[in-house]
Amino acid sequence: MTGLKEYLFERMKKGTIHLSLLDPDPEKLSEDKAKEIARRMKEAGSDAFMIGGSTGVTSENLGATARAVKEASGLPAIYFPSNPKALTPEVDGMFFMSILNSTNPLYISHGHAMVAPYVAKLGIEAIPMAYIIIEPGMTVAKVTETECVKHDDVNTAVGYALAAEMLGMQLVYLEAGSGADRPVSPEMIAAVKKAIHVPLIIGGGIRTPEAAEAARKAGADAIVTGTFVEQCSDLNILEKVVHAAKGI
Ligand code: 1GP
Helix, strand or coil: CCCHHHHHHHHHHHCCEEEEEECCCCCCCCHHHHHHHHHHHHHHCCCEEEECCCCCCCHHHHHHHHHHHHHHHCCCEEECCCCCCCCCCCCCEEEEEEECCECCHHHHHHHHHHHHHHHHHHCCCEEEEEEEEECCCHHHHHHCCECCECCCCHHHHHHHHHHHHHCCCCEEEEECCCCCCCCCCHHHHHHHHHHCCCCEEEECCCCCHHHHHHHHHHCCCEEEECHHHHHCCCHHHHHHHHHHHHCC
16 A cells, blocks of 8 residues: 555545544454454545554554454554554554643653654654644543643644644644543634644544534544444444545
8 A cells, every 4th residue: 555644645635534543452342343343434434543542552452453454444554652662563654643732751752762763663654743632631631641722722722733833743633532522622623724734633522423524614634533433333323424524
């Protein structure tokens, strides 16, 4: 296949894409379940899989999930890392992401220095990405000791996103946290989208066609759903959310 960045950027040029997030921790998701979800999400129109979680990720379960998802769907598997300890060449690439509003240097740059030599050695494609956590932030905000941007503090979100672009990052991800009761607001998405030139990814708490459509219309280039993809097995409903995210 072409490079991961090329694959994603080419698709985003044509319209908003949908990314399915899977947690590789076998206590939360078995390999068979991952395959089943991968087949279903491919059918629903999802564009790629992100694999990651805030806890319980190892190189082994990451590799096994990436292999399972790719085998079952033929779609790319992207490593969505949470710490520098897990890594696998089974993925098609990774979001090399810095949590700009974390207060712990491990998540801003120190973990990156630890893992970068291995990423280079294994030849894993790394796409530089800014990860900005917005309230409520959920588990990922707690684990990474992040000072969340307030839900309606559009200016601070724009500041972080612009800084990301000035630092040379090629993607900006606004994250409300997995299972969030309210996703990033359309107002914030629109303001950030207007300020930056790199693609904008939105995730956290999106589980209805209405929420997906609102994020797309506000300017999201990619919409991530995790909890919903793991919990819903009704292809019709999955399709409705994916189609609303993609505007098809
Ligand atoms: C979390 O943005 C993702 O990293 C997905 O969140 O599980 O709420 O879809 P959900």
